[in-house]
Amino acid sequence: MSILTKYILIRYLKSFFLILISLEIFFVLIDFLQNTAHLPNSANLQILYIFYTSFFTFSITLPLSLVFAFIVVMVGFVKQNNMTSFYSLGIKPLNILMPIIWCSIAITLILILLQTTPLAYSYEQKSRILNNSYFTTVQENIFLKYNEYFIYFEKLFPLQKKANNIRIFKTEHNNIIEIIIGKKAYYENNKWYVLDTKIIKKPITINWDSSKLTIGYKKLLYTLEGFKPKIINNVSRANIQFSIKDAIYTILLLDKQNLDTQKIRAILYSQVIIPFFVIPLIVIIFFFTTVSSREFNVAKFSSVSIFFTLIIWGIIYFLQKLAFNGVILAELATILPIIILYGFAYYIYKKRV
Numbered sequence: 001m002s003i004l005t006k007y008i009l010i011r012y013l014k015s016f017f018l019i020l021i022s023l024e025i026f027f028v029l030i031d032f033l034q035n036t037a038h039l040p041n042s043a044n045l046q047i048l049y050i051f052y053t054s055f056f057t058f059s060i061t062l063p064l065s066l067v068f069a070f071i072v073v074m075v076g077f078v079k080q081n082n083m084t085s086f087y088s089l090g091i092k093p094l095n096i097l098m099p100i101i102w103c104s105i106a107i108t109l110i111l112i113l114l115q116t117t118p119l120a121y122s123y124e125q126k127s128r129i130l131n132n133s134y135f136t137t138v139q140e141n142i143f144l145k146y147n148e149y150f151i152y153f154e155k156l157f158p159l160q161k162k163a164n165n166i167r168i169f170k171t172e173h174n175n176i177i178e179i180i181i182g183k184k185a186y187y188e189n190n191k192w193y194v195l196d197t198k199i200i201k202k203p204i205t206i207n208w209d210s211s212k213l214t215i216g217y218k219k220l221l222y223t224l225e226g227f228k229p230k231i232i233n234n235v236s237r238a239n240i241q242f243s244i245k246d247a248i249y250t251i252l253l254l255d256k257q258n259l260d261t262q263k264i265r266a267i268l269y270s271q272v273i274i275p276f277f278v279i280p281l282i283v284i285i286f287f288f289t290t291v292s293s294r295e296f297n298v299a300k301f302s303s304v305s306i307f308f309t310l311i312i313w314g315i316i317y318f319l320q321k322l323a324f325n326g327v328i329l330a331e332l333a334t335i336l337p338i339i340i341l342y343g344f345a346y347y348i349y350k351k352r353v
Helices: 003-038 043-079 082-088 093-114 118-130 229-235 244-256 262-272 274-287 298-324 330-352
Strands: 139-146 149-157 162-172 175-188 191-201 214-223
Touching (some): 043 082, 043 274, 082 093, 093 274, 162 191, 262 330, 274 330
Antiparallel strands (some): 149 162, 175 191, 191 214
């Protein structure tokens, strides 16, 4: 790593962490003060609420901090005549820009990696603490399709991976051929174990003279392999959340059932693709930066750059919400704007360089 790269990265990372910590404290403090009257009296739950709120806002503040830190660095470089010195020494624009680009990509990848963990459910966890239901999550009257099965859960406990009063209807050629009734069930080893089951089988072909229902009983029956409680819980809710791993699994699962995956695709794209909107913004801002400090208006440059960043972020966020609600196709609302932004950044790069 060259001295120039080290110098640029140190300046950039200092600004980034300072801005990120400031934004985190601001958003978390505002949220905590707004909801402090509704929080439980337990200090442990309040600490957990702050922790989950911190990560939820982290997914928003981190991309913005990357751009704002770059703006701060560029202001410092121009005002201190660093840019003039760099170019006077024959340093090319890309030698200045690329360390920041690679650093931003690395930090964004860390954010995406965290979205594969249970931390991706931070908003759900903080909402449960706020609603005094952190330890008692129950979903009732859930009816879903899974492969050739239709499943009904009277009560589902996703955290405990248990369910009460389960009905499983096995179908073949749109006809019910088997019904499994169980009082309790639990999920383990990637499959559901149903206790004290009653199994009712119907003949595939009906003969009025000889056909009859077959009724049997089993103490333990395993079925529905791979049908995760978390997936059931999320799919059955209006406001759904997924980690990246669960989103991919659910898309593949629902696609087999020929069910709509619009919302889940939008969530997946928002976690994997949307954070990279910072890269073209950094490129655009860099090539619109004046080199000479004499012609540089700090107030105008800072305000226009921040306003441009917030406008782009607002448009992307708005389109993302439309995709969540199924108004616009997920690919058009999330992938297409990022492609356009990258195309515009490339156009600016070719024009300036």
